[in-house]
Amino acid sequence: MRVYNFAAGPSTLPLEVLQKAKDEFLDFSGTGMSVTEISHRDKAYMAIVEEAEKLVRELLNVPDDYCVIFVQGGASTQFAAIPLNLMHNKKADYIVTGNFAKKAWQEGQLYGEAVKIGDSSDKVYTYIPDVDKLNYTEGADYVHITSNNTIFGSRYSKFPKCKAPLVADMSSEIFSREVDVKKFGVIYAGAQKNLAPAGVTIVIAKRDLIQDPLPICPTMLRWKVQDENGSLYNTPPAFSIYMANLVLRNLKEKGGVKAMQDINEHKAKLLYDFIDNSKLYKNNVLPEFRSIMNVPFVTGSDELDAKFVAEAKKVGLVSLKGHRLVGGMRASIYNAMPVEGVKALIEFMKKFETENK
């Protein structure tokens, strides 16, 4: 039986994509070999990378003066790549609104002055600081944000308007809502939430910003090099890019990012409305900043939380345990989570509440 998988990443993928990948797993596109075996210099494979790039450009309306590259190492590797590509004045601003935002800020400190201009740790990251009132550093190389906080379930409702290029980690929400790419200098995202199996990271960067990486930047972390080589400077994470391409095709068939955003907002509203009206469950994030991708909630009792997670698993609602930094539960309801999955979760929550009054 297929379960509803609420994991924060790696996470659920569209069933029709998985089925297609399975069907052609031993013979990709009539080549007589698996897509996991084909040379990355084979035309049949290079066509995948080209199509995936084209679909990203189309679905996010990426301007022509931005590169779209597929790299390895996850967003965590980009935490270093960002200063190594951009930190010429050795000074950058960071807004720390969660665990990964903090890690990005700490990594920035390896290469220069990483100024924490905003911080919502005082209220366990349940809000986003007012970006209009922050003290942006004059001459900063960039301003870094994490647009959606996977662990704490908050997200930016509006983005900073700053002089320095805005760099955004969108790992846990890319392709889930419309964004205006040209307002960003760099957008990056690990694939394992809304795009593909783990192993590939997408970087969208304004080309004029990335022409002069620091001399100590590893060649493989130079966005310029990856861009000049069409993401094929070395052997790419071939299977993950292939899967990303299938997911992107699937997203286009479903109507694109705006259509997906409507569905995501509907799913999130169902869940938040239920939580807000229940007596047992609570979500602590300020409504304005609530993520439509990651929905943490607690019962107030660790014991009851554990029981919830265990019993939910028995009925095929899995990976609902919250991150250890927050506790309780977390339902990640990414693009590939069908509305039926959210409804099934709500039904279970109702039943559990009745049984545990």
Next chain:
Amino acid sequence: MRVYNFAAGPSTLPLEVLQKAKDEFLDFSGTGMSVTEISHRDKAYMAIVEEAEKLVRELLNVPDDYCVIFVQGGASTQFAAIPLNLMHNKKADYIVTGNFAKKAWQEGQLYGEAVKIGDSSDKVYTYIPDVDKLNYTEGADYVHITSNNTIFGSRYSKFPKCKAPLVADMSSEIFSREVDVKKFGVIYAGAQKNLAPAGVTIVIAKRDLIQDPLPICPTMLRWKVQDENGSLYNTPPAFSIYMANLVLRNLKEKGGVKAMQDINEHKAKLLYDFIDNSKLYKNNVLPEFRSIMNVPFVTGSDELDAKFVAEAKKVGLVSLKGHRLVGGMRASIYNAMPVEGVKALIEFMKKFETENK
């Protein structure tokens, strides 16, 4: 029809491994989800990473004071990670015996004095310099070699005995012949030849060497951090590690590295003997240094080479085109290439020679 795929990497994988991955692609180990969807913190997935590490240790007889980690970015990323983890005296030796050896050497120059103590470019990398007669640098942090040259088809027949730790890129031959791990400081290998689909890189390193990475080393490139976190510091390339584990199990079932070495030597001998006895084909590598993994050969005519590659493809012998730096043909006959594939290639070569006298 399944082809024989002679690609240099990504490359052919054991058919029984592909079949198993296909069979359980929609439901991994009774979890009700694909292995591409499961959380890397799920016990069922963590068991894979643990088993893969254990199998590497067992198959290569890795001493306990070495780490075995799975990282991202390919060998090309390790070209930077090596100096960033090891180059405390800002001085290291490199033996340049091919294209990737050269790239590793060039990357080393970003971080210190990368001394080229050996170079076989004078004869198009068709031999390995005598490692007993090289002028090793006093106080070097390490000596870097590429143990098998994928493009030029040469390999070390003996390894340097040097005071500094020996660091070896074994991407295109790991698990194909026995090596004495304890004679190396670091062994690393991109997976996409003998281990798994592209996207994961294995690093085996003596722990006492890796405790003090340079301050500018990105966290994700710090071997120590990956070791301390059991390769799960961040989201790993989950599917590639899963496939690596299946390949490692398969290798163990087939008798391990020594059994595989015997088969590989047999396959290589069949092909080299045929080439050496033919009037049409030529391999230019000195016999002592001939790779048992990558076998380049030429007819002496670019036109005939192109015809060979095109006609071979028609009968299901694919990706035989040589690298652009060498031209001609190259048959990569990794662990997963069955002896039948090599025999089929030889039969085709015979027929082609007769038809093109």
